[in-house]
Amino acid sequence: MFALLRRTRKASARIALCAAAFALTACQPVSLGNIVGGSGGSVVAGQPVTVALLVPKTGSSGDALVAANLENAARLAIADLDGAKINLAVYDTAGNEAQAAAVTRQALSDGAKIILGPLYGGNANAAGLQAASSGVNVLAFTNNAGLAGGNVFVLGQTFENSANRLTRYAVSRGKRRIVSVAADNSAGQVGRAAIASAAAASGATVVAEVTYGYSQQGVSTAANEVANAVQSTSADAVFLASNANAALPFFAQLLPERGVDPTVTQYLGLTRWDIPPQTADLPGLQGGWFTMPDPNLTAQFDSRYSAAYGQPPHPLAGLAYDGIAAIGALVKQGRSDALSAAALTQSAGFNGVNGVFRFQRNGVVERGLAIATIRNRQVVVLDPAPRSFGGFGF
Incomplete structure (x- = not known):
């Protein structure tokens, strides 16, 4: 042995x-009470929408690498949008819950209409609690399905x-x-x-x-x-x-x-x-x-990312691209409630770099695998x- x-x-x-x-599950969720999805920040047709990206830029060396890849992928997705204007505001969670909560409050104060991230489960829970009172939804990168619900939607593969x-x-x-x-x-x-x-x-x-x-x-x-x-x-x-x-x-x-x-x-x-x-x-x-995920689509994304940034993407980078793709598709519709829970859980879903995906009513992502x-x-x-x-x- x-x-x-x-x-x-x-x-x-x-x-x-x-x-x-992919080991992002070790967190016990905190109840969000009677919250039933966020109403979403009101969107004005034709006007840029502020999206807050929460990543651990100053965490461990591994965290910093993932954070950079997530931000790069998000910006690549924004460049690909047709008919939707997004302003990306990046906030550093440092990988801890207290800072995740603090930067969420700052993002809301800065006018964020939706939160993309954070990476870890506990951070996502903290962000969701802070954003709930404002009706703003959180698309978290965690794969912990137990954290989904209320205004928190789980993007990670479960x-x-x-x-x-x-x-x-x-x-x-x-x-x-x-x-x-x-x-x-x-x-x-x-x-x-x-x-x-x-x-x-x-x-x-x-x-x-x-x-x-x-x-x-x-x-x-x-x-x-x-x-x-x-x-x-x-x-x-x-x-x-x-x-x-x-x-x-x-x-x-x-x-x-x-x-x-x-x-x-x-x-x-x-x-x-x-x-x-x-x-x-x-x-x-x-x-x-x-x-x-669909290997052909993944290979296409890897190639495009490598061409843009000079190195292959981290396996989690596609989550940020998918989040922006979903937000962009909804904003493009020009509705004031484009980022509400009802809009995010549309049955048709969205097309991402790893294939088709949609958010179920319980806030957990379902992906075509x-x-x-x-x-x-x-x-x-x-x-x-x-x-x-x-x-x-x-």
Whole structure:
């Protein structure tokens, strides 16, 4: 086991930066009481609309990188708008809740009609509470669906969205008996609940739930439990909630060694296995299924961003572009209530750089996702992302 950890830590170190960007769920939401969506700042047709972008410019070095990419993507989106005028005002949250609340108050005082960001869940909650009394809505970059509601809308890719899409696909391919594997922490609890809910909604059954502590012994013990559960329950799928920066590389090696043959028992991934590319090198993930945004659209955005800024975008940069794209599409309509909760939750949704998306009534984003697999260490799309909400998968 010690040799295993030494080998897989090298792979984990390579992918830490990108994978960590998606671990934005560790926050307990604060109730927004009886708030039912913000009315939105009143928009005057033909006049510029002030959008406040809240990012952690002076947080850790990693935060500063993400913040710069989010701002760059937002400005790229503004340049692409046709028929909508947006003034972008950028505020530094420093990655902490107190400052997020303070700069939200400042943004409202400066005339912001809508808030784009912040990045982290606790910051988003703080911003939402401050903006609620003004009726201003917040499009947060967090992926914590538990924070959505009231005037807070979650832009980040959620476990629920991924689990629903992937479980429906699995059931359509005859995979109905699932063993879920999730860490014994807050993110793992969210992932485990998402898998259970998706299974119930799609006609699948979670025949066993395995939780683990992230340690040598914890992962090893969990791998044994998964193998026993697959055998004793005749499970035909194992749903792994971990990402590549945590236990995924370990399970990718340990489970096949314990007799969970990925050519017989389908491996499913709740997180993206295409970021970074080294993830596809893990032998145990060959043939596994996971969700990802439309790769063609993502490649187009990556190319345009690189041409504009001289380097590829951070995986989260597209969230800022999507937020501006949605705001611009609504402002273009020329209605005074263009940024209200009712307008944001229009059923047709919006077109973003990662594909079609829309906000549900509960404030959680729903995105059109592709189903992908790994073959010979290459990502291959099995089922393309739908381009509208009338298409397959919705």
